[in-house]
Amino acid sequence: MATRGLHPHRYTAPLLACALGLLACSSPTTQQPSVTSGDTMGGDTQLLVDVDLSGDVSGLQDAVAADVADAPGLDAADVSDAAVDAADVAVPDVNTNPKGQPSAQITAPAGGAVIEVGKPVTLAGVATDTLYASGQLTAVWASDVDGVLGTSTPDAAGQVTLNVSKLSGGQHTLSLTVTEPSGLAAVASVSIGVCSWSQPDTFDTTVTGGKWKTYGDAYFDPGGWLEMTGNAQSKKGAIFNTVDFVSPGDVQLSFKIATGGFLTSSGQTKGADGFALSVVNVATVAELENYINTAGAGGCLGYGVAGDCKQGGVSMSIESFHIEIDTWQNTGDPNYDPTPDNHIGIMQNGDASNHYLWASVPFIEDLNWHPVTVQITGDVVRVTVDGTEVMNKSIPNFKFRGGFIGFSGTTGWATNYHRFDDLQILQQCIVK
Ligand SMILES: [Ca+2]
Ligand SMILES: [Ca+2]
Ligand SMILES: [Ca+2]
Structure with a gap:
């Protein structure tokens, strides 16, 4: 395309030079003289040269006109051509490699x-x-x-x-x-x-007055962690972050848990009930606190408000994610557990009977600290305890909705400490 406007220059320039006397006028475009012999005038013989001037003049006029219309250098056609043809601009004229079509x-x-x-x-x-x-x-x-x-x-x-x-x-x-x-x-x-991971919540100093708020029997332990119940009967407590909101989508959570301490006179160490980390998708702190205060004690672990854990005959409609650490098998009192083992369960929407995923963790009730990670990728939930994967499975139609994050725990006749520490959240980026 770029050479289109050059063609007239190339072919008309010699003709113009001829007309200006710069070149011998041998251009085939000029008319050749015609010669007539035998004309006689007064005994003199002369050659009459019939030069077709009209042809030459007209030819020169054509040449000049053409050149003016497409002057050397940039003319309108050249400029518009250069502007619209990005390849001509990007590719140096010196690159004579043939063009294919790359793909990435x-x-x-x-x-x-x-x-x-x-x-x-x-x-x-x-x-x-x-x-x-x-x-x-x-x-x-x-x-x-x-x-x-x-x-x-x-x-x-x-x-x-x-x-x-x-x-x-x-x-x-x-x-x-x-x-x-x-x-x-x-x-x-x-x-x-x-x-990047959020700044860890180490809970090494008191949480009172900060973004973490305690409910019921939960308290900050001066040892540097959150305690949901204490090792006493019939307790229910929760501690929630009422300021930050965990975004929906893929997320990774990391925290430590410790439970145990129950000891009967016979030496039995089977305590109860358990505790949970919850992410509750409500718009306001008032709705969050209504949920926390409604949640059931005992087997409902302080997060159950729906299904078998409905309170006051009303099953609360709530959008929430829970990971429970349950050390007491419930069998309809009021809810159900799938195993007599201590277990970790992935639960949703305040229902403490529907264990979407669960895994036995029989060793958990030793009051030692155990690191736990929860990695949610799409509908797949992966959980590790002590660095060992205990579940890694998709939950049909599962979506992590985000929300307020916090902890809860309960005791009944049997008791245990229920401790959380060192919470970190891999913050999500909003991807374009
Ligand atoms: Ca700590
Ligand atoms: Ca239970
Ligand atoms: Ca359970």
Whole structure:
């Protein structure tokens, strides 16, 4: 396209030079003189040269007109052509490599992925071209936040990978730019979140007056943790963060638990009832506190308000997530447990009978600290205790809705301490 406007210059310039006397006028475009012999005038013989001036003049006029209309340098056609043809601008004229069609594809991480800051991540993609072999292509990874991350040469199949561990926190658009030798490039991009753990809640100093609020029999223990019940009968307590709101979507929670201490005269160490971490999706603290105050004691663990744990004959409609640590098997009093074992259960919506996922943790009642992690990825819930995976399964139609986060616990005839400490939340980034 860019040479279209040059053609008239190239072909009319000699004619114009001829007309200006700069060149011998041998251009085939000029008319050749016609010669007539035999004309006689007064005995003199003369050659009459019939020059077709009209043809020459008209030809020159044409040449000049054409050149004026498409003057050397930039004319309107050239300017508009240059402006709209990005390839002409980006590709230096010196690059004479033929143009194929490059292609870029990012295969990992997936769009919307949440990556923990500082953790290594492998970027993977495919770089191909219609004309050039993969090895002739260059592949450049970049982030709109951190700039160029690295350059690699695709293997024979076009695979490109890059290991990075220095993505800064926040939202990123990752791009893979594949360039062929002609300079033509293709770009693929994907948006991800690089997130960081919240400041840990260590509960080493009193929580009174801070964002954590205690309810019922729960209290801050000067040992540096939260105690839901104390080792006494018929207690129900809760402590919730009434300021922060855990966002919906993928999330990771990390905390420590300790329970035990019950000892009968016969040496039995089977205590009760258990405790739970809950995330309650209500709009206001008033609604949260209504929920906390309504939740049942005993087997309802201070989080049950629905189903078998309905209170005052009314099953509360609540959107909530719970992970319970239950050390007492209930059998319709009022709720049900799936096992006589101490167990961890994934529960929802204030229902203490429907164990969506559960796993036995028979060792839990030793009053030692046990680290617990809960990792929610889509509808998959993965839980570790003491660093060991105890469940990792999808729950059909499960969605983590976020909400206010807190703890609760209960005792009955049998008792135990119910302690929480060191809560951390892997904060989610809102991915574009
Ligand atoms: Ca602590
Ligand atoms: Ca129970
Ligand atoms: Ca249970």
